[in-house]
Amino acid sequence: MSSQTFVDTGDNSVSQEGSARDRAYQGVRAGILKGDFPPGSFIEEAVACEVTGVSRSPVREALNRLAAEGYLELHRRRGAMVCRLSATELRDLYEVRLMVETHAVRKICREGRTLPPDLLRLCDAHEAMPAEDLLGCVEINRLFHQALVAAAGNRVLVDVFDGLQAPLSRVAMVSLQQGFGKTEVIEEEHREMIAALSVHDEARALAVVERHLALMPRLQSVLSS
């Protein structure tokens, strides 16, 4: 999640061992995604401290970062509320996501860009991933699309895409939990995209992307809870 401007250490993994702030960030984020902190609920700093085992200073920084990424809403002197996902926001979100990925696909095809080998490896990793590791599946999926956008060669575009990831990850997580998203289908469509992009078939690639992104915004009701 390189939306935050850190010196990227290169590893894009979920490094559990890092600073106290990182542990707090990972812990609270996982809690939100897994549903331990439901939408609309407030996360008290003290609770976050107990959960993650660090003191308030790094916890506050983690909460600030999660707010900047769109997981939380900070209410002055009230605390951090887990964002609700409304139906309209979901629609807006997928419209913007489609705009971004469409732009990337067009650029890749028109400029004849070569795809990085990461994309294929991510498909294999997706296949090898145990189906019960929901967080892992979501992460792999995120990395695939991120690599796709990155292949367009515009770093700012990747940053924008990363900025959408907070609600997208939550949607994906709920989607898998509810049994909507089938990982096999997703992976198959990913391979289709690679096939179309490899030969710079813009029309076909766009069609696949649109179909792929049209699947998800079904589960509005589940989210606002």
Added chain:
Amino acid sequence: MSSQTFVDTGDNSVSQEGSARDRAYQGVRAGILKGDFPPGSFIEEAVACEVTGVSRSPVREALNRLAAEGYLELHRRRGAMVCRLSATELRDLYEVRLMVETHAVRKICREGRTLPPDLLRLCDAHEAMPAEDLLGCVEINRLFHQALVAAAGNRVLVDVFDGLQAPLSRVAMVSLQQGFGKTEVIEEEHREMIAALSVHDEARALAVVERHLALMPRLQSVLSS
């Protein structure tokens, strides 16, 4: 700057009086834009404390926010470095900005959306603004384009646009300081955009936007210093 997910108090002004964190944020941001902290330099927390008159806790939170917005790069155990703006990043940035504003313009025209009265008032405000208030001009310009994008009716798109503002504001600031951007020209083009959008003339509106956004990325040399 609603990139940060706060409960918007409604006023979009630069409220100097707020929490200590806000004062620190405003102070350091202004210092970066005015050039007191040149690109590539490190901002020590102690210095930021002296400048803004608050203690390290709120200063750290302000620096974290500025990093999330793209003003600073946080180096672990090294501190906060003012981001350099490279030529390629500038190119990428304007490509993405054009994508966003183009999308907004298309949507406004195709869906026959009415423009908010704010747009005209912002033009008047721009005209009335004293030319020596560079920060104020940059802010007005930002608000105009933000309102334009907002008129498309997609909140996420506005958030994405806001996320681009850090480097855009810096470019605009340098542009004015160096005497590149003429405020009269900018304002005139703004009025042209409004005219084209009011009658939903998509082709003309797109042409104006492209011309308007093509002006700026001239001053690569000035920025990386």
Added chain:
DNA sequence: CGTGTACCTCATGTATACAAGAAAGCGAGA
């Protein structure tokens, strides 16, 4: 004179103590 090492300094990362405001609970009056 150049280089390497050890120590020292200082900035950041973390923890904790203090201040202030908000919300909930309690009591008195209507």
Added chain:
DNA sequence: TCTCGCTTTCTTGTATACATGAGGTACACG
């Protein structure tokens, strides 16, 4: 019994103290 207001308590906002690791300097050795 309901309502208004006060007090109490708890949470967040801010300040400061302590821990840790990076970088610089000085000294010794080749």
